[in-house]
Amino acid sequence: MAKGRTLRRIRNSLIGIVVVLGLATAWFAWAVRLEDPLDKGETATVPVRTHGADGRWHVGRNWLGRDSAGLYEAYIEGGDLERGLAYGALARELIAEQERIFTDRLRQMIPNVRLGMLKYFTAWYDRDLDEHVPREYLREIYGVSRSMSDAYDGIGPKYMRSLNYHAAHDIGHALQDLAVVGCTSFAAKGGRTDDGHLLVGRNFDFWMGDDFSREKLVTFIRPTEGIPHVLVGWGGFMGAVSGMNLEGLTVTINAARSALPFGARAPISIVTRDILQHAATIDEAVAIAKKHEVFVSESILVASARDGRAVIIEKAPDGMGVFDPGGDLVTCANHYQSERFANSAANQANIRESDSMARFRRMDQLVDSAGTIDPVKAAAILRDRYGMNGAPIGLGNPMAINQMIAHHGVIMRPADRRIWVSAWPYQMGAFVCYDLRDVFARCAMDSISGPIHDPSRTIAADPYLSTAAFAEQQWWQEQRTRIALAGMTGKTIAFTPAEEARFLAAAPDSYITRIALGDLHRMRGGMAEAADHYRAALALPLPSLQERTRLEERLRECDQTTTAP
Incomplete structure (x- = not known):
């Protein structure tokens, strides 16, 4: 009897937890929802684009093409929703590619668990965003969102994603001081x-x-x-x-x-x-x-x-x-x-x-x-x-x-x-x-x-x-990014002594070079080598007191580790 009562209590507790979680999820979904900015009875059908003899995509009088220098060019006209729908149809590959780059970068910088948390934080943080954007731009952005890729629907509905991307600069600026x-x-x-x-x-x-x-x-x-x-x-x-x-x-x-x-x-x-x-x-x-x-x-x-x-x-x-x-x-x-x-x-x-x-x-x-x-x-x-x-x-x-x-x-x-x-x-x-x-x-x-x-x-x-210097510095930029991402994610990367020497030779007067090499050695446990690079960075032109303070803190950590008994 006692065992049966215990099992029933456990069962009832589990049911209660499931119900509470279900209600919380439903409330969260309701709280962060975005209403489609359409008038009653209005529809938002994505128009069909055609490829013209001029090499441009066309939707009516709207078009998109690419010039000889590599710049994409577009022209859109009309009402807000009409413009957005035409733009989305014309630029759908560009939109999908930019979203891929953006989300890939986030995934590189943020572990999956934290990325999931960020998704919910952003949804909650931006839940009232539509109340601060003029209706004309909400309708235009909604029209654009109708052509967004299905591949990222796990992040959120297309309209929500599109609107939030317009706030990405602001949120990133506030959270990471991108200034x-x-x-x-x-x-x-x-x-x-x-x-x-x-x-x-x-x-x-x-x-x-x-x-x-x-x-x-x-x-x-x-x-x-x-x-x-x-x-x-x-x-x-x-x-x-x-x-x-x-x-x-x-x-x-x-x-x-x-x-x-x-x-x-x-x-x-x-x-x-x-x-x-x-x-x-x-x-x-x-x-x-x-x-x-x-x-x-x-x-x-x-x-x-x-x-x-x-x-x-x-x-x-x-x-x-x-x-x-x-x-x-x-x-x-x-x-x-x-x-x-x-x-x-x-x-x-x-x-x-x-x-x-x-x-x-x-x-x-x-x-x-x-x-x-x-x-x-x-x-x-x-x-x-x-x-x-x-x-x-x-x-x-x-x-x-x-x-x-x-x-x-x-x-x-x-x-x-x-x-x-x-x-x-x-x-x-x-x-x-x-x-x-x-x-x-x-x-x-x-x-x-x-x-x-x-x-x-x-x-x-x-x-x-x-120049050959520019080509070499493009390689430098790629390696700098690799090292920075490894530091963010805690992953180790292969970097040979020859690559290290090449990296240093590509931009020897840049404090960024020395910090990157210091970070690379610190990730590997080479605190003495890291400290040498950090000291070298301190002797180069540093852009700000903020950067100097961060660099000195890294150097202290290395010195404390190497002198510890």
């Missing part, structure tokens, strides 16, 4: 440019591996409501990290140090997309930025042909500031400059501890020394790999304007409505020029044949790409 890998930009005018009008240059240093940045997508959008505009990004991404509209207003974003937010807000790239589509002046851009609450701290460099000037809109979860230096040059790195934030404790700590000020000063120096800047000189500035006064600081050093990791470089002339976009690799490939007035005029007449860029204005690729 330490910083973008740098400038806007010059007056006596600083060859024609006196605004000239904008920027590097976008959001790195998820070379494969991620290889296939850039330049998307021209003519919305039913709003201003035609162009975005520079990647497959499936409808936000604006770099772009210009037909009124001659440009936007670029630079991350700043941010506190961990407590819940979803508007992704910064959606805020800037809203600005591009609906603002012709700086005042209009500021008004749009003001109405959005954001995840993280970000600087938005806005230049306006109509106003003939540029400012930086500084957005943060706790407020907003606008910085207007009032002169002929605006420089933007990864710290704040406005009266609202400049003297805050967090910003002052960022200036002291990060590499932002080093790049800021180098950018000012390069602009000052260039004389009157034209697009060719702007490209040279964006490709600069050196420190102050041209001092060598080692490959990949975050103090450099060009860290050889950029997804893209962009140069813009708002008054002329021209934008130059760098082809692979990084900002070192050719800068391809697009005239927005010409592209949109031709697309309006549905008369696209031949290239849409202006070949006469192409800026040649950096000659460095054809």
Whole structure:
């Protein structure tokens, strides 16, 4: 009898646990669900694309192709859902490939168990994301998501994945302080440019591996409501990290140090997309930025042909500031400059501890020394790999304007409505020029044949790409990534003495080389060898107090291990 009662209690307890878990799962699924942003009775059928004689894919008047420099180009028009559906159908292979690269990178960095936890954390964290994104962009993103791959449905429903990917930059920035890998930009005018009008240059240093940045997508959008505009990004991404509209207003974003937010807000790239589509002046851009609450701290460099000037809109979860230096040059790195934030404790700590000020000063120096800047000189500035006064600081050093990791470089002339976009690799490939007035005029007449860029204005690729040194440093980059991933995952990798010598010879003046070799030996238990490499790194140009502190901590751990009885 006693045994039977015990078994019944165990059975009832197990049933209770199953019921509780089932209810918890059902509640979680309900809490994180995203309602389809469709009107009652509305459907979202993916259109059929056709391959034209011009080598492009077509859906009605929408199309996608690839130019001779390797840049993908797309044109979409119409209402929000219509645009998204057409874009998804046209770019489905690009979207699938970028999602594969993104998820593969996460799997390399995060063990499966933790990756599963991250999936649920992200779903919970972003559960209210749709409440902070304008409905127009929700519908466009939903349309795109209809063409996403089934292969990743285990991560989440397609619409949820697509929307969350637009917040990936913000979440990663907040959780990992991605501002330490910083973008740098400038806007010059007056006596600083060859024609006196605004000239904008920027590097976008959001790195998820070379494969991620290889296939850039330049998307021209003519919305039913709003201003035609162009975005520079990647497959499936409808936000604006770099772009210009037909009124001659440009936007670029630079991350700043941010506190961990407590819940979803508007992704910064959606805020800037809203600005591009609906603002012709700086005042209009500021008004749009003001109405959005954001995840993280970000600087938005806005230049306006109509106003003939540029400012930086500084957005943060706790407020907003606008910085207007009032002169002929605006420089933007990864710290704040406005009266609202400049003297805050967090910003002052960022200036002291990060590499932002080093790049800021180098950018000012390069602009000052260039004389009157034209697009060719702007490209040279964006490709600069050196420190102050041209001092060598080692490959990949975050103090450099060009860290050889950029997804893209962009140069813009708002008054002329021209934008130059760098082809692979990084900002070192050719800068391809697009005239927005010409592209949109031709697309309006549905008369696209031949290239849409202006070949006469192409800026040649950096000659460095054809050198043996560049080829060797590409190998260096691959090995650096291999070692870093091994450290994250705890896996051992084969690295022969000959490979170690080659790695060191490829970038001997880079502190990154020495840290990587130190990490490699530490993973193998060679603490004395690791300590030697860490000491060598400390003697090389280091980008920040943060990096020096981390390096000194590794060295202490090695020294303590080697001196322990």
